[in-house]
Amino acid sequence: MNLVLLASAVGCGNSEQKSSKNSAKEATAKQSLTHKPTPITQKITPCLWVDKDAKAVVKYYLSIFKDGKLKEFHRYKNPPQENGQAGQDYFETAVMEIGDIEFSILAAGPYFKFNESISFVIKCKDQAEVDYYWEALTANGGEEGACGWCKDKYGLSWQVVPVEYFDLINSSDAKVREKAMRNTFKQKKLILSALK
Template sequence: MQQKITPCLWFDTQAEDAAKFYCAVFDNSRIRTVSRYGEEGHDIHGMPAGSVMAVEFELDGQLFSALNGGPLFKFSEAISFQIRCQDQAEVDDYWAELTADGGEEGPCGWLKDKFGLSWQVVPTALYDMLTGDDHAASQRVTKAFLQMKKFDIAALERAFEGESV
């Protein structure tokens, strides 16, 4: 079955570079199609004929579109993508790859990549700690992660157990 809803990411002129970057970060990913601007509509879009208009790509089976729409719109933290990670090595790998070459670390597992797109790199264990029946443990975990940039699973587990972080 074809995916019904596809996120579309608006770039100035970096759609293809971004798609290639994201495909390199995530396993089982590929660029599916690249379309180019023609002469038609140049008075509206202003892009050179032959330049990349849109890229359709998959990240681990999730379909995305990237559009070179010009400098009118920029990314903000109001939209981000969550990456659920099974262990610290996976958290560390995604964090390093997505903050490389000009990306920025943010608080509480958030980061911006070099294109300005926001990501949340979150260990699945955090969801379990925050949604369990032990409210006090959940609050300790929240207090601990509010002090972090990249999540440290061992420190979160210590907070959950009531140990010093």
């Protein structure tokens, strides 16, 4: 795969900068007449690279996070690769909103995989909510980890945590802190009653 070609296809490469200044000015002038820039609603947006089918990825997450929505979907044709090797004909992007956060989805081939160096913390109001997210994320190919960590079916890591947990591990009472921390290491899904 030629990442430079992929990047330039969505306008993030620098190949366009080598064209004439007049062409760039003309394109900018035309765009300003026909398109108003999208207002920035969120300064930093996590981008999740998946193998394929951005719509299916969004559908999966919206089935778990019920207050979410699909905001955008686009399909782009990949340019031919310079080395002549066959590659994907197209790639897709989507923007979804879950938990009041926008996520970008880039479905562009099996070149990168998730790992635990990035995870998303779900702050749950009670044990029932912990149970719901844990079951939903570990079902259908997801997997349980330790200490409240799990992976969904795409391999993305989540920490499913009751908000009261933070009070326990940061308590001014050393016994409360120590019990909560000690029992955390004995659990997969966090069970609040066993941490208290």
